[in-house]
Amino acid sequence: VSGRDRHAEGERWLDGATAPGQQALRQALDDAAPPPEDELARQRVWAGVQAPWSARRAGPRWPLVAAVSAAVAATLAIVATRALDRGPLAEGPPALARGEPPPMTGQGPVTAERAARHRLARGVDAELAPRAALVPGDAETPPEVTRGRVRFSVPHQAPGRRYHVRAGAYRVVVLGTEFDVSVEGGAVSVTVASGVVQIEDASGRRLERLAPGESWSSSAAAPAEPAPVPVTPAVRPPPAPVPADAAEALAAARSARNGGDPRRALGLYQRLVKAGGPLAESALFEMATIEHEDLHDPARALATWQRYRDRYPRGVLRAEADLSVIEVLPRLGQEARALAEARDFLRRHPRNERRGEVARVGGDLARMRGDCRAALELYEAAGSGPLSLDDADDAAFGRAACLAALGEVGAAQAARQYRERFPRGRHAAEIGRLPMIPPP
């Protein structure tokens, strides 16, 4: 009798099995349930695909191009949508009302002897309980609760812009909500008043998702229980001791990464960094690469690349680290910082073979921010460096678009040059829709 026939007769697979393995399997299948609909994932993915017509084709090109273009496309789409809605053009929270003080920012802790309320960057309100301490951060750096209880009220953020609060070894990820974060003696607890928040560890792994009225505490979550999902990662061999010889350790780290165990590789590289010596520099750089490419944690990778740059300001991988930082910032919604980094890169590495590409990316970022003058300069700088065909196409189009936006007489000529050089270019259709540009 086939499984299909048994199923037709209402019999379930392994019902009545007597072997423990089979019984355990049947019971595990009965326990398991499909995960509930994931609203956060839906919003996160949407932020990346909302304007697929602007996304680049995947290929052997430098990943920076795809990352920045996606961010540019997403933000342009947001700006366009808002313009159509006749809403405010600025991304993030509404502009400050007349007379309202600017948000509190800074990297030093703010403490409160009595209850206090502060407006933070991105329109977030923080109410500190007596004796609580908070590092306010700024538009790019999330706030951190270092002691006591703080209630956050977070307005709705633009699609794809996650807001999070740091607390000890955890991140509390938010999408428009009100919640309390408490830090007491190393233990972190979170209570949600409205909306949804997600608790993640430092590597970005989701630990818990909380609905209104729900609470979470790190002290309750501390015992090593498996992640609350029906499947678990592959069993990994126990971490091996680091070999005494650094070269051997490096080989072991590479092998762990190639073998699909990035966390073990990360640990081995970390030990090499701590040990110092000639391999520490490349080990630190590798750590950031693993965090970015394998663990998909751009924030952590950014911090590690920054660490690399602080420790090795003239390191042999400095240019690579700078490029990686430019690549990762737009993914974190930090376009302004990415633009500043692109400019720094052009100053710092005037002969780098990728300067043309970086200038083109900088141009896109400046145009996205509405600074067409700055964008124009960068597009023109892009034209003076080595450039791939796609980048040359984008830079030529960007230049024409900026000239048109500024009402410059050269716009029509720039468009003609674009059409002559790229008759079937990536923006061949789009260029005809720019103001001041005559049809071909």
Added chain:
Amino acid sequence: MLSIVRTGSPAPGTDEPAAAAERELVRRCLARDAAAWRTLYERHFQRVLRLVQALGIRDGEADDLCQEIFVIVYRHLRSFRGEARLSTWIHRLATREAFRHARRGRMRRALVQLLARERPPSVPREWAENEAARRQYLGQLLERLPPERRLALVLFEIDGRSVAEIAEICGCAVNTVWTRIHRARVQLEQIAKEGQG
């Protein structure tokens, strides 16, 4: 007698208004109508996400893969001819990409298992009382299945979907789904048996 049926393709003359609406939606997406693209996304996201999750791809990696899938869907929209339902067409693309992704990860894990001479997962001693241990055991067993079998088994045994639905999601014949479920079961029973010894 069992006939091999390709599910998901609308029978000629049936459901014509729905098919026309889908073609119109696709036309608007291709004309870069943001609202139409959002509609398409909202209709299909959860199913694509579940497909990816059923293959054991989770959290940030699943988000990234879904993003890739929807970008690919958009790029290929021009080739949608309306011969199958849009959902079937999207699921086929999604399944192909998800399998490709899962195979890469599986190959890496298989090499690690081989090199480490890993034993098959053993039945947890406390399985009867401990749900977390059972969950972990199930995860370890599913890791050993090829993506096609894993997807069919998870959607059938855990999600409780019908074989016809799974055939539509995977873009294959009903008989193929039964074969995959059967082979997944045999393989799991074998691994579970080895883990007892």
